[in-house]
Amino acid sequence: MPPYTLSRRSFGAALAGVVGLAVLGACAETSSSGGGDTAGSGLFDDSTVHDIGFTFEQADYDAMIDAYVADSSKKWIEATVSIDGTTFEKAGLRLKGNSTLRGLTKAGSTDTGSGQQGRGGPGGELSSDKPQDLPWLVRLDKNVDGQAFGDYTEFVVRSNNSATALNEAVALELLGLAGLATQKSVSTRLSVNGGTEVLRLIVENPGDQWDAANFSSAGILYKAEADGDYSYRGDDAADYEDVFDQESDTDNENYAPLAAFLKFINQSDDATFAAELDKHLDVSAFTTYLAFQELIKNSDDIDGPGNNSYLRYTTDTDQFTVVAWDHNLAFGGMGGGGGNRGGGPGRNGAVMPSGAPDGGGQMQAPAGGGRMGGRSNILVTRFNADATFKASYDKALTDLRAGLYTSGKAAEIxxxxxxxxxxxxxxxxxxxxxxxxxxxxxxxxx
Structure with missing residues (x-):
């Protein structure tokens, strides 16, 4: 059983009162995904602001930017990375993000890699002449096997619309307390090539190492791409190259489980979807996920404009889990609260749920608010159209509000x-x- 599952299933009991909330905290601490490292223990010690520096050749950086502006490709460059006084030679850096990078322009130009003219993404306006502001994926072991800082070989430098990134840091800790797999995060002072230091949040990168720490049984982690969707495109792995990336066990490419899951959520009739969804998906975790995203007013989640999510396939249960990712717009960071969780008809044979609108329009938001999405996700749409699932969502939202907000836990974090x-x-x-x-x-x- 995944370590976070114990925490999640203890959550309902934890909401009963003060004693229950203590149980919630204890369970969350047993999960390797919740909160930061113990104070003083390493990279994700969140009791301090860490010092990080990148040094790289300007020509390598310029070539990387040129490649992204040309076709949105993300090339690795070699760099020296320092972390709290420890230096790592021949580390790897590349740009990290999809919708976040839509605002990236090359210095002196308005051209962006996504074909948009200087339009800011969720990270705001980004320019290549300020590498300290860009979103980065850092791999210490990219060119040197086994090179690591403590237990960590890689991390992500996140972009944020706010100056402090407190919204994402708090959201990630609360996600762990809700019993779901999350990413550790810490604040850092980052400098590039000896330039001005800036405050940046770094988080764990979901990959093989993160997957092994958060799930006790074998499986495959897939990342949804910003320009993709959850439509069923056939059974050929090539059909999913531009919409999902396999992020774990990459030496053994396997898109068959993903294709089967997408076929079910798109082509099953309403009765079959309701009766058999739990055979294909961890429904309890998904219910909590949806309620949590609503609670933190994150409009950029699974059915937001960035298509932000991972799907984790667990081999021994033949079941998927939706894994949360990208909380830099939590707590209304997009300038709005919740949004419409509904959606229009899916592609390639999707069977729309009863009550879904014709012609691609959005469904009405759930009672009590809803989410502003900007796109439709077939799984979310069909889930919310079922009265039983919707009732479970409503209860989860009430329980999470009591356990995280009313309890004072969120304020404490x-x-x-x-x-x-x-x-x-x-x-x-x-x-x-x-x-x-x-x-x-x-x-x-x-």
């Missing part, structure tokens, strides 16, 4: 994260900004 920045990073972000951004997040808890 926010206070701890903000206090670290106030104590150690006011040379990068002034104290008033830290306070105002923390207050804006806290307003969501009531």
């Amino acid at each position: 926010l206070q701890q994260r903000a206090a670290v920045l106030t104590a150690k990073a006011t040379d990068l972000v002034n104290a008033d900004t830290i306070t105002s951004e923390a207050d804006a997040i806290k307003a969501n808890f009531t």
